[in-house]
Amino acid sequence: MRKEDCFYLGKIAKKFSFKGEVLIYLDTDEPELYENMESVFVEVNKHLVPFFIISSSLHKNSFLRVRFEDIDNEEEADNIMNNEVYLPLTELPELEGNQFYFHEIIDYAVEDERLGDIGNIVGINDSSAQPLFEIKKGNIEILVPMIDDFIVKIDRENKKVILDTPEGLVDLYLE
Template sequence: MEMKLVGKVKDAHGLRGELYILVFAGEASWIKKLKNFELRSPRTEESVAHTVEKIKPFKQGFILKTPLLNDRNAAEAVKGFEFHIPADIFVSKPGETIYLNEILNFVVKNPAQDTIGTIKAFSSNGAQDLLVVETKKGKVEIPFVEAFIKKIDFKHQSVVMDLPEGILDLENL
């Protein structure tokens, strides 16, 4: 099963082996779906599979209890470990908001179906997500906002966007 790195063990929490998991993205709308995860040592790359006993949002992540960690000492022993979750958690159902990784490598087109470029990565300017698109002229960051999105076509792996005039020129300065 493919696993994705989404955070790290920030600290032990309480006396019963609970962990404070810091989520790199700052939000974890997917925690209700989480049933299992892996903790991976950053030094040895060794990973151990765990199941979720209980979980609740906390600060920039969540507090998590797993049956394999029963006291504070056990929780402190995994401080700094990477937190990996099943990649299939990041697959949206029809009608749900998509996860950005679902459109990685999609082609961005304008309404006339001309290719603008390919989505190679994602970024953020704090206010919105940005698509990092590889064009013929180089990489540009395009705001991924509802006003610009006309259609996301999973069958043809494309995103049709109606971009304001000059946005691609401004990005290339």
């Protein structure tokens, strides 16, 4: 499995028992969706390796207590500690309306209600407190904060994001 075909689910954060159980920190708003998985991919030496789950249960809201097949003691659990956990993109729950996954809208056209076509989404910058749409129009890169009030519609059928940005925000880049 290639990392590009997967999404980041979380990280193996702590050992839970002497029998090799671990706690996976789930980086999601809906941890209950991932309670009954059969397997996950764990990044080991830059490769995604399938790990099969014997049992799992939610623990303190955002942790999943997991017992993996072939991990039977603390020492074996130590070998996967702090490793990232992934699932195939096909396992993502489908979102509706104006909710979207960052990877889903890459290459979507962007239309501003006031300015018309302002380019295509080439990436999402989520390294700061406020994620930003990275939009490319010719040689110009436009950064627009991902604020719910700016997003009018995610048009999946036409692969388009329709925005209503305040005057001056995008105009600044286009002058």
